[in-house]
Amino acid sequence: MRMLVMFDLPVGTKVERRAATKFRNYLLNEGYVMMQFSVYYRICNGYDMMRKYERKLEKHVPGKGSVRMIPITEKQFSTMRLLVGDELPTEKKLGADSLTIF
Secondary structure, three states: OEEEEEEEOOOOOHHHHHHHHHHHHHHHHOOOEEEEOOEEEEEOOOHHHHHHHHHHHHOOOOOOOEEEEEEEOHHHHHOOOOOOOOOOOOEEEOOOOOEEEO
């Protein structure tokens, strides 16, 4: 299962930029992988582990902005399609219809 975290944080002031950077660094330090700007994911071994990381994430969410989390299964994640752009170095194309992310 994967835990997808998407966010839109204000960066208009120095304090807001610092809070957004701190949140992004927290995600990276916790093992999340940046899929796109403001979209990160991490692999979880089941629902219990996902809930553990969700509780930890809630403690580090900045006071302003929007942060969303969605759990998705590996099967759902494997059906993702790259419609435009280049795959990341951690991705491997498996034909025109699917994209696998490691």
